[in-house]
Amino acid sequence: MLSLKEILKAKVGNPVIVPESSNVAFAIRTMNEYQVGSVMVQSQTGQPIGILTERDVIKLYAEGVDNFEKILIRDCMNTEMTVGHPSDSVSEVLAIMTVKRFRHMPVVEGSKMVGVVSIGDLVKAKLEEAVQEAQILRDYISAN
Numbered sequence: 001m002l003s004l005k006e007i008l009k010a011k012v013g014n015p016v017i018v019p020e021s022s023n024v025a026f027a028i029r030t031m032n033e034y035q036v037g038s039v040m041v042q043s044q045t046g047q048p049i050g051i052l053t054e055r056d057v058i059k060l061y062a063e064g065v066d067n068f069e070k071i072l073i074r075d076c077m078n079t080e081m082t083v084g085h086p087s088d089s090v091s092e093v094l095a096i097m098t099v100k101r102f103r104h105m106p107v108v109e110g111s112k113m114v115g116v117v118s119i120g121d122l123v124k125a126k127l128e129e130a131v132q133e134a135q136i137l138r139d140y141i142s143a144n
Contacts, residue, residue: 004093004107005086007125008115015040015106015116018073020049024060025068027052038104040116041077048106048113050077055103083108084117090129094122 018027018039027039041050052073065071082100084093084107097119107115
């Protein structure tokens with residue numbers, strides 16, 4: 001069974017992190033620069049304390065907020081995050097993300113963030129796993 005640890009090994013780069021003291025405009029520019037859909041906010045000790053996503057920015061704009069230079073990320077980040085652990089299975093995490101309707105999950109080991117997985121990462125891994133299983137079955141069938 002595929003775990004988050006294996007997903008994180010295959011990912012290139014580190015989670016995109018912004019300080020909680022930064023403004024939303026900085027977070028937006030950071031997401032654009034790294035071509036990601038979210039930025040993590042972590043404490044000085046490395047614990048994830050919040051996340052700001054593209055969806056959060058759209059919601060702010062829809063509510064009439066348009067001066068993102070003046071809005072601090074700590075005032076609008078989502079602090080009620082579900083976190084994963086390296087030993088969690090991809091299937092379990094996909095189910096959680098689907099039911100709770102979010103697309104990014106920090107992965108923590110102990111109290112430190114060791115990575116972030118997206119629903120896209122997990123779907124890609126499940127597809128690759130299905131392709132491998134299909135090939136094994138084809139090989140088995142053709143050998144008999």
